[in-house]
Amino acid sequence: MNVTTSGLADLAGRLTGSLTTDPDVLETFSGDESEYRAEGSPLALVRAATVDDVVETVKFAHRRGVPVVPQGARSGLSGGACAVDGCILLSVRSMDRILEVDEVNRTVTVEPGIINLDLKKALRAYGLAYPPDPGSVAMCSVGGNIATNAGGMCCVKYGVTREYVRELKVVLADGTVTRLGHRTVKGVAGLDLAALFTGSEGTLGVIVEATLRLVPAGPAPLSALATFPDVRSATEAVAAYMDTGAEPSLLELMDSITVGFVNEIGDFGLDASVGAVLIMQSDSVTAAADTEAFASVARDNGALDVAFADNAEDSELLVAARRSAQPGNEHYARNHGGGQLIDDVCVPRSRLADFCSGVERIRDETGTVVALVAHAGDGNVHPSVFYDRRDPASGVAATEAFDRIMALGLELGGTITGEHGVGALKSRWLAEELDEGNRRLHREIKNAVDPTGILNPGKMLDCL
Known part of the structure; x- marks a missing residue:
């Protein structure tokens, strides 16, 4: 690696955006929302304003063997956007x-830095909607969503980001600009490289443009809330409800x-004395009947109470309560030592009850505080393990709980990540999940696309 101050100055002069080596700025941009913290320091931060800026930066790095860490809003929870030593x-x-x-073809073409919620708001005027809806919708970028194949609360009906990616413009490791995928509804010419790059976490290329599939905006959704004496009865209600063929949003x-x-951070009217809460929402034309059907199944499976939100405002309040789970976790963590490890395990829906019971057992055996939230209709659970950063023993116990989860x-036939990505926090666990043939394919694809290994090293593919 041969990078001089004059070399960085030359790169800066070719950019429409900006380049900085200010240590305070670099420290700020070296992390994301995860617990992972980079070892070592980056060389520089490039704030790209155009595709050409990305091309110039990647070419500069490629010629010198300098690592490049692509970043969007840095809202990730797995360390995928964290700095590595000597990187740009x-x-x-x-x-x-x-x-x-494109209203006729129901697509939208965007740059990667647009915030998910801003895109949703802009599409309302066209009567169209972009369904992927991560919990961090108000702060996460669409490019980051594509890089991690993000999911969210509406996946149970609408699926994950990959299902909405039609075409990607990508800058490869040597600076080549290429288009992957098709803008058409159907397209099977060649391998599905757009799908391959979706979820690749910046290890294969830098996404600089995306054409996304849209759906017609539906009616205002209605919601229902059911409380249960414990988590197991709530998960059993999930299995029973989904077994009816229901399609909640x-x-x-x-x-x-x-x-x-x-409840510590907002007045949502939730009963903290219960063991678990389920929130169901339907955005179909049969929403009123859907909520009644959910209520019936919930009662049959031991629900303590069921409440209905029969208008859009009350329905949104219930969803806002669910979106407040991570801010609530952060508030608790700040007041109890600052540490939080967020798991992202997805299991077959039929094993959801066993998984949640197992997490409660791990919590008790490790003596840790573990809070459970789940996209229950998908079997995707986010146990948050809390610890005191000032207490090494607390950190050890939290890491043990995180790994055991x-x-x-x-063990239950699931995966280590349903939507947050692998990043740095889970790279060794990816090797545990994949068999040798699968690991070899990953390695060979990475070597073919990025032979010098400059794109986001030390992350998803590092331990394969």
């Missing part, structure tokens, strides 16, 4: 324009610990 941090957050809304679970945390998910 390449932020595309300022590339946030909507380039085209949202089916979320919060345990009593999470409800308590949420991932191992439990694999």
